[in-house]
Amino acid sequence: MAQFQSFANDLSENFDDKLTASSTPQKSNALSNRVSSVLSASYADAEIRDALRTLDEKSIRNSAETRRRLRLDVQKEVIERNGNVIKDFGCVAEQLKRIGTIITSLNQCCEDMRQHVVAARQENAPVLEEASTLLSLKQELETKKQLLDAFNKHFIITEEDTIVLTSAPEKVDEEFFAILKRVKQIYVDCQVLLGSENQRLGLELMDQSSRKLNMGYQKLYRWIQKEFKNLNLENPQISSIIRRALRALAERPSLFQSCLDFFAEAREHVLTDAFYAALTGSSIENDQNPMTKPIEFHAHDPLRYVGDMLAWTHSATVSERESLETLFISEGDEISKGFLAGREAEPWTAADGEVFDGRKALGDLVNRNVAGVARALRQRVEQVIQNHEDPVLLYKTANLVNFYRITFAKLLSPDSTLLATLSSLEDSSLRQFRTITSDTVSSIQADLATPPSDLRIPDFLDEALTQFAALLKSYDSSLTPPASRAADFEPILTQALNPFLAACERMAKETDEPVTSIFLANCIIAVKTTLAPYDFVQARVSELETQLASINSTLTEYQHAYFLHTSGLHPLLAALAPLDDTPESLLKIPTLPPFQHQPLSDASQTLDEFLPSALMDAIQNLRGLVSMKFAQEITAAAAEKFCEDFEFVEGRLGRVDELMEQREEEGEEEVEEEEGGKEEVGGEEGKSEDGEERGERKEEELVPLRSLFPRTSGEIRVLLS
Structure with missing residues (x-):
């Protein structure tokens, strides 16, 4: 690249x-x-x-x-x-x-x-065919053997298993229940065989399994009864085998019910023995327990004695119920299912058609277990009620029993024997309370006297209020529903308080005012003070406040009358009462006897002497009242009314003076005119004589009433405040 x-x-x-x-x-x-x-x-x-x-x-x-x-x-x-x-x-x-x-x-x-193989196949064909037939027969026999083994394994119970299921010496354990379950399954599966051609086999197997089942349940029934004799329900770890046995036995309702009856009878004896042991410190076998102080050790204190017995009964009932819940309903509704299945085996038990209710059965069983304790409890509490005549103690006992009755109602069924016993004891205590209270009231009414000299509440009312305060406190701590507290306590008010207050009212009628009102006020104040802290007697407190208001009005009128008579104002008010507010009526006031110069001056002097110590003297009239505040309120109200009366007299006198001044002015003008005429007719001598006479009369008539009665309403209010 x-x-x-x-x-x-x-x-x-x-x-x-x-x-x-x-x-x-x-x-x-x-x-x-x-x-x-x-x-x-x-x-x-x-x-x-x-x-x-x-x-x-x-x-x-x-x-x-x-x-x-x-x-x-x-x-x-x-x-x-x-x-x-x-x-x-x-x-x-x-x-x-x-x-x-x-x-x-x-x-x-x-x-x-290939040619050699074809020749060999032709020679071995008969042998192969025979071998194939033998293999088919062998497979068929093996299948039949497997079926037979499976049938025997499923439908046939071995001798060893039969012994475990039916023999009494053999213990009841997991193996027993496994065999019992298998036999029940065999019995159910035999019904399938009845639908096949060979019904005889199904009938025979069903009969065998039915007999073995019955024998197994009989063994289970006897074993449960034996275990119930030594069963300790206080043990928190009750054997799971017993619970499983009960659930299994529920499939035979008659045996199960028989076991429950036996168990209830045994537990009744055990709990009764335990109750006597708690009372005396030793059981029926006289086994002393030095660590436990017997309940009867506190028999001298009736309320504690009854409370200890009820507390023990409550503790035993709660423990019994919790233990029985562990035994009978700790695993759902297995017993109910067992009962439904058992009705097919015992159809006569299903005649009533009721479904087994585990909770109801548990409540009935607990009720039967504590029936003996209820009888012993009733006997001893009735002895306490009959042997004591203190109404407070009897009422506290009734409230205590009521407290536990409401508590037990959460544990037991409404028709429980123990609840009926507690209701009866509560009624008996209240009946004895009413009897003693009635006797006390009758004895007081027979010996009624006059109120004490210091006008304080009588001893019988003081004692009754002390007892009633204890009743209020006891009732306030009870479990009575708030909605019905007032209504439920009303009979106690009627029986334990109203008769004593009525006796005080009859005593007060034998005296005069203000002793009657003062004595009644002291009694009502004492009762109100006792009732005030409790909300369920507020209706009665309102009634007492209404009575106090009426007494307040009566004593206020008495004090008002005292102010009027002592101050000298009453004659003036009495003289002014018939007159109206017209000038003609007002001009008549100077002519009335109380408004002449000397009587009016004397009234003014009397008022001046009254005012310095008026309040102290008035309060002394109410010195018997235990409430100084109440006395001061009454006196203040009476003083206010007196001030209003004084303002009325003051106003009338002032009005009269105004009218007199107006008339005087008019009279002077007329006199001057008359004198002018007479000078012309009669001369100087006549004028001189008439003028002197009229001057003297006018000076006497024109003295203002307010100068004779000089006190003002402001001064009166200051002195009486």
């Missing part, structure tokens, strides 16, 4: 020299076209590239002689190579002739062998 490039460069230089030296235009064009064609050749052409590669391999020197002989040298080389190829093909043709000879020989040998 490099040589060709050099050759092309040289050619281009020669061409340029010749083109410059040439004087003939035609030769220059021909040579230029030839060079252009050479230079325009593409080096990407495969043939040109191969030619250039060949030239490069030959290492041809680029000279004029070499370029002239290049075609001849190439043609010579091509001829030599073609001759070598022809020589090589001659050798190949020679070898092909030899191979043809060998193939002909092989074909002859194959033909001879």
Whole structure:
């Protein structure tokens, strides 16, 4: 390639020299076209590239002689190579002739062998046919043997398996359940054989498997009963074999129910024995447990005694339910499926048509297990109720029982014996509470006296409120639903509070005001203070506030009357009451006795003496009230009404003075006119005498009422504030 490039460069230089030296235009064009064609050749052409590669391999020197002989040298080389190829093909043709000879020989040998094979086949055909028949028979026998082995393996139970399934000494383990499952499957598969031609075989096998199944279930039934005698439900790792046995026995509902009855009876005795052991510290076998303090050790504290018994019962019930859930419903609804399958084997058990409900059966079983504990619990709690006459204790006991009754309702069915027992105990405690409260009220009503001298609440109400506060606190901690708390507590209000408050009202009726109102106010305030912190008695608190408002009004009127009479303002108000606001009526006021000069001056003096200590004296009237704030509110309201009354009197007196001044001015004008006329008629002597008489009368009539009663409403409000 490099040589060709050099050759092309040289050619281009020669061409340029010749083109410059040439004087003939035609030769220059021909040579230029030839060079252009050479230079325009593409080096990407495969043939040109191969030619250039060949030239490069030959290492041809680029000279004029070499370029002239290049075609001849190439043609010579091509001829030599073609001759070598022809020589090589001659050798190949020679070898092909030899191979043809060998193939002909092989074909002859194959033909001879084919003739020998045909002859041998004709001779061995009977033997092969007989061997084929024997092989077919052998295969048929082997198939029958396999079928027989499979049938025996599936439908026939060996003696060893039968012993494991039915023999009582043999233990119940995984092998037992595997054999039981296989026998059940055989019984089901025998139904397929009944549809074949040979029904006798199916009937015989079904009868055998049915008898073995029954014997297996009987063994399982006896084994479960034996295990139930020594079963420890407090053990968190109850044997999985027992759970599996129960699920398997559920396919025989009658046996399963019998096991449940036996188990319930055994657990009832166990729990009852445990309850007595917790009460006394020893079991029926008199085994003392020094680490456990018996419940009866706290029998002197009735509420704790009852609470400990109920707490133990709750703990035992929860443990019993959790343990039974592990036994009976920890793996879904396997027992329900077993019952459905068992109804086909025992169709008489399906007469009621009910579906087995695991949760309901569990609740019934727990109920039966704790029935003995419920009887013992009822006996002891009733003894506590009958032997105590403290109403607070009885009510707290009822609330405690109610608390556990609501708690047990989440664990047991509504018709549970234990729930019925707790409901009965709650009713019994409340009934005893009502009886004792009624007796207390009756004894108080028989011995009613007058209110105490200090007008404080009587001792029986103080004691009743102390007990009632304990009742409120106990009820507030109960589990009664918020929606019904007020309604449920209303009977307690009626029985334990209202009769005592009614007795106080009857005592107050034997006295006069303000003792009656003060005594009732003290009683109502004490009751309200006790009830106020609890939301479920707010309706009763509202009623008490209404009663207090009425008492407030009565005492305010009493204090107002005290202000009026003590201050001397009452006669003035009484005299002004019939008069209206017309000038004619107002001008009559100076003629009224209380508004004469001396009585009005005396009233003013009385008012001045009253005002300095008016508030202190008024509050002393209510000194029996336990609430000083209440007394101050009443006195302030009465003082305000007194101020309003004083403003009324002040206004009327001021109005009268204004009217009198107006009339005086009019009278002076008339007098002047009359005097002028008399001077002309009567002379100087008559004028002098009449003028003196009228002057003296006017001075006496024109004294302003406000000058005799000078106090203002502003001063009164300041002094009474």
